Amino acid sequence: MLTDLQIAIFGGDARQLEVIRKLTEQGANLVLVGFDQLDHGFTGASKMDIGEVDFSRLDCIVLPVNGTGPNGEIDTIFSNKSIVLTSAHLKKTPKHCHVYSGITNAYLNGIIAESGRGHTQLFERDDVAIYNSIPTVEGTLMMVIQNTDTTIHKSNTVVLGFGRVGMSVARAFAALGAKVKVGARKPEHIARISEMGFIPFHLDHLKKEVIDTDVCINTIPFQIVTSDIISKMPTHTLIIDLASKPGGTDFKYAEKRGIKALLAPGLPGIVAPKTAGQILGNVLSQLMQVEMVNRKGKA
Ligand code: NAP
Numbered sequence: 001m002l003t004d005l006q007i008a009i010f011g012g013d014a015r016q017l018e019v020i021r022k023l024t025e026q027g028a029n030l031v032l033v034g035f036d037q038l039d040h041g042f043t044g045a046s047k048m049d050i051g052e053v054d055f056s057r058l059d060c061i062v063l064p065v066n067g068t069g070p071n072g073e074i075d076t077i078f079s080n081k082s083i084v085l086t087s088a089h090l091k092k093t094p095k096h097c098h099v100y101s102g103i104t105n106a107y108l109n110g111i112i113a114e115s116g117r118g119h120t121q122l123f124e125r126d127d128v129a130i131y132n133s134i135p136t137v138e139g140t141l142m143m144v145i146q147n148t149d150t151t152i153h154k155s156n157t158v159v160l161g162f163g164r165v166g167m168s169v170a171r172a173f174a175a176l177g178a179k180v181k182v183g184a185r186k187p188e189h190i191a192r193i194s195e196m197g198f199i200p201f202h203l204d205h206l207k208k209e210v211i212d213t214d215v216c217i218n219t220i221p222f223q224i225v226t227s228d229i230i231s232k233m234p235t236h237t238l239i240i241d242l243a244s245k246p247g248g249t250d251f252k253y254a255e256k257r258g259i260k261a262l263l264a265p266g267l268p269g270i271v272a273p274k275t276a277g278q279i280l281g282n283v284l285s286q287l288m289q290v291e292m293v294n295r296k297g298k299a
Contacts, residue, residue, distance in 0.1 A: 013076075098291060128283055138271055215237070
């Protein structure tokens with residue numbers, strides 16, 4: 001249980017509601033900032049403006065998945081008010097106060113460093129990334145179905161990258177009967193791709209591997225689907241780029257060649273916000289329990 005903890009939840013999207021639900025179930029005391037337009041309330045949680053928060057009592061701060069904007073602004077779909085988190089706010093918190101976000105940016109790193117508070121990027125954790133790959137794959141299937149007039153079954157599908165998302169994507173497309181080729185650069189990835197029954201190739205040979213591609217799914221956050229590669233693809237190829245912004249595709253060149261290329265960020269929050277929120281809520285509650293035990297051990 002988290003009954004001793006005072007936690008501030010800042011803004012976000014529908015995923016944050018599941019986080020709130022999980023933490024209140026665990027008995028935590030919550031302050032909700034950026035939720036004034038949310039109709040229903042949660043037992044154990046009070047809505048506040050940022051100016052009303054007593055930062056000196058906070059044990060944890062949970063930010064939206066993206067952390068903050070480039071100038072500290074907090075995105076929220078539950079309020080029209082402007083909310084900006086600064087290092088002055090963080091400095092008012094107790095030294096043990098820990099900040100959680102999905103990802104980070106230069107601004108957030110800066111105020112965390114200035115205040116000396118701990119910070120966890122949830123999306124850097126393997127467990128979160130692997131659980132999150134499930135709704136990501138479902139969103140990818142949705143996009144491919146919506147943007148093609150042929151079945152995934154028997155399609156020539158190329159998956160680029162064999163990390164947490166790439167592996168799940170390859171498996172799901174193969175299960176639907178696609179002929180799945182996977183491009184990677186590490187020998188152990190090539191071996192695992194082969195062991196799992198997909199066709200492996202080294203990324204050095206990407207140019208010749210895309211000549212008959214119907215669907216190309218990129219998970220590599222690096223410019224990999226360059227104009228040189230796109231020029232070798234059939235014009236009906238659909239490119240879905242899952243890699244974090246700006247993706248790994250030359251979108252301008254794809255458009256020029258008449259090839260549909262779509263950057264598809266944040267699919268879990270779009271196709272399954274409830275599941276995506278539960279993934280975050282479960283991990284946060286585990287991390288906070290460990291934090292509480294450690295703190296009691298030191299006291
Ligand atoms: P990951 O486990 O780190 O996998 C990344 C893959 O890219 C690995 O196979 C890695 O190979 C490869 N790679 C990285 N840099 C490379 C380079 N310069 N050249 C060749 N290969 C390279 O990451 P993930 O969890 O699968 O996530 C992949 C991307 O999808 C990330 O950008 C993530 O933010 C994004 N994502 C998007 C969504 C969405 O909704 N669109 C959802 C979840 C994640 P090596 O091991 O050889 O480095």
